[in-house]
Amino acid sequence: MQKPIYLDYNATTPTDPRVVAAMLPYFTDHFGNPANTLNAYGWSAENAVKKAAEQVAHLIGCKPAELTWNAGATEGNNSVIFGLIRKLKKENQKEPIHLITSNAEHWSVLNSFKAAEEFENIETTYIPTNADGIVTAPELKKHVRPNTRLVSLIWVNNEIGSINPVEELAAFCQAQKIYFHTDATQAVGKIAVNLQNSNIHFLTFSAHKFYGPKGVGILYMRGHNPAVEIEPFILGGGQQNGRRSGTLNVPAIVGAGFAASICEKEMLEDSRRTSELCAKLFSKLGEKIPTLQLNGPPLNHRSPINLSLIMPVSIDLVLPALAGLAFSQGSACHTGETSSSHVLAAIGRTVSEAQRTIRLSLGRWTTPSEIDEAVRLIFNAFQPFLTATAPIKKNDEPPYQNQKN
Ligand SMILES: Cc1ncc(COP(=O)(O)O)c(C=O)c1O
Structure with a gap:
């Protein structure tokens, strides 16, 4: 047939055959655990992960140290929202927290907001988009409160292809000292994403949308001016400097890095x-x-x-x-x-x-x-x-x- x-x-992209070829040796020959640097298997896996971070960082104009590997954009979005809530609560248990998103986001953001309301006692606002599905800075401005701590807005909409003016929205948030997160899952590898002089604090995306494998995602957290951190969302053995525990999926990470390097040339x-x-x-x-x-x-x-x-x-x-x-x-x-x-x-x-x-x-x-x-x-x-x-x-x-x- x-x-x-x-x-x-x-929905997803096929993994580029060049990416598959780059991944294969990491299932069989270089199968070491990158956290175990006492042997050569661990070193080669660790080096491969470092190289992949450089490749991804190069595509989006940031530093490799600003990236954390995870299982995909769903995890990335959950971890920004709940990791930030945990951090803010740790700093001040009593202060009420207000978060803003739009009503045209991916479910991984919308359902995280719902859970934040239900289980974390967080105030939320879902701001309307215009008829093209875009959130404008003047609209965002109307909904900001003195206790607004995070604005999370999608960069490119997965259903209707609209593109939010994220740099303008992020600049507004930076001026108001509000954290700005964007779900860039449909942006990276398709349109220019350059974080070099950006006001974006958190950016999340997934390799399977840019011809990499499924089950691997990337969280960018700004490392300078100001550096931002959240409480870790996945706890365990403290891998990735404690930011996200769990043994790294080295073949998938190698694939994500290689897919990013192809996008850089061919996007x-x-x-x-x-x-x-x-x-x-x-x-x-x-x-x-x-x-x-x-x-x-x-x-x-x-x-x-x-x-x-x-x-x-x-x-x-x-x-x-x-x-x-x-x-x-x-x-x-x-x-x-x-x-x-x-x-x-x-x-x-x-x-x-x-x-x-x-x-x-x-x-x-x-x-x-x-x-x-x-x-x-x-x-x-x-x-x-x-x-x-x-x-x-x-x-x-x-x-x-x-x-x-
Ligand atoms: C905009 C957007 N955000 C998040 C996700 C979730 O990504 P993942 O499949 O990597 O969890 C998707 C995937 O459909 C998406 O399109």
């Missing part, structure tokens, strides 16, 4: 190519499906790999006809109930619009002929409905209430 065309690079060209292919896909589909709408910002102001499109009818109605494509939906059906995307709700999309939303995301190996084939498959799937359905009137639909915030 022919494999479906993979248009789900926002510009990759992004130029995927942007062009996104534009081609959007315009060809638009020619055939006149009601087609884009969620999030216009093409040249969004993630270079993401298209979030509102189709004429619910995606569920055409799933069998789209079997040749791997993609994501704006809503999902769990045990008979449809849950719509909170991100689409945040930008004011209705339940019906969420049900009609398809996310197509492109990457390093997407080809022009795959785009042609995707257009053909999508058009064929929706064609029966194009003549049969009356044009959809936007105002007929009830606004979707975002249950989560």
Whole structure:
């Protein structure tokens, strides 16, 4: 059976074969524990981890010592939020703490905020985005309180490809002496991330979104002007200077480093190519499906790999006809109930619009002929409905209430 065309690079990327080749010796020949520097096996593993940190640091313009390895962006986001809460509480048990995020974040941030409210007695605010899914500095300003200690805002949205003005938001926070964290999982390796003269305090991301392996992530904590620290979130044997305990996953770390070094060389060209292919896909589909709408910002102001499109009818109605494509939906059906995307709700999309939303995301190996084939498959799937359905009137639909915030 022919494999479906993979248009789900926002969900995960295939590991680049060059990365796999770089990782392999670390399963078999150099399998030592980098924490055990009493033998040559440990030294070679330790050196490999050091090199990987240099490669990642080079890609994002920071120092290797500012990086901590972990199991992925979910862990990174949890550890920034709870590690900072622990640190602030240790400094002053009585002072109330207020944290800010937006209602268009990844669940690893949103659910950490929920748990912080429930178990840590933390005050939280979920600020609204604009219609493109962007949080602006003036909007952030409105929600800051005297006890706001952390602002956590996504850099590039994983569902709708919007790009927050993180440097402007971080500069505002720095001036207010508020910690600023950004979930840069969909940014690193896709758009320029340079922390050299940045006001960002914490940045989290994951190797499997930039052609590295799954299960390895990176937390950046600024080491200067001011240096920031949090209480460790994962406790144990004190590896990584006590910042995150546990034996390092050396092959995955080697893969993350190598993937970063490839991105450094190829990212510009990759992004130029995927942007062009996104534009081609959007315009060809638009020619055939006149009601087609884009969620999030216009093409040249969004993630270079993401298209979030509102189709004429619910995606569920055409799933069998789209079997040749791997993609994501704006809503999902769990045990008979449809849950719509909170991100689409945040930008004011209705339940019906969420049900009609398809996310197509492109990457390093997407080809022009795959785009042609995707257009053909999508058009064929929706064609029966194009003549049969009356044009959809936007105002007929009830606004979707975002249950989560
Ligand atoms: C924006 C964003 N943050 C966090 C995550 C979680 O990353 P991980 O799979 O490494 O835990 C993802 C993955 O889907 C993501 O897209």
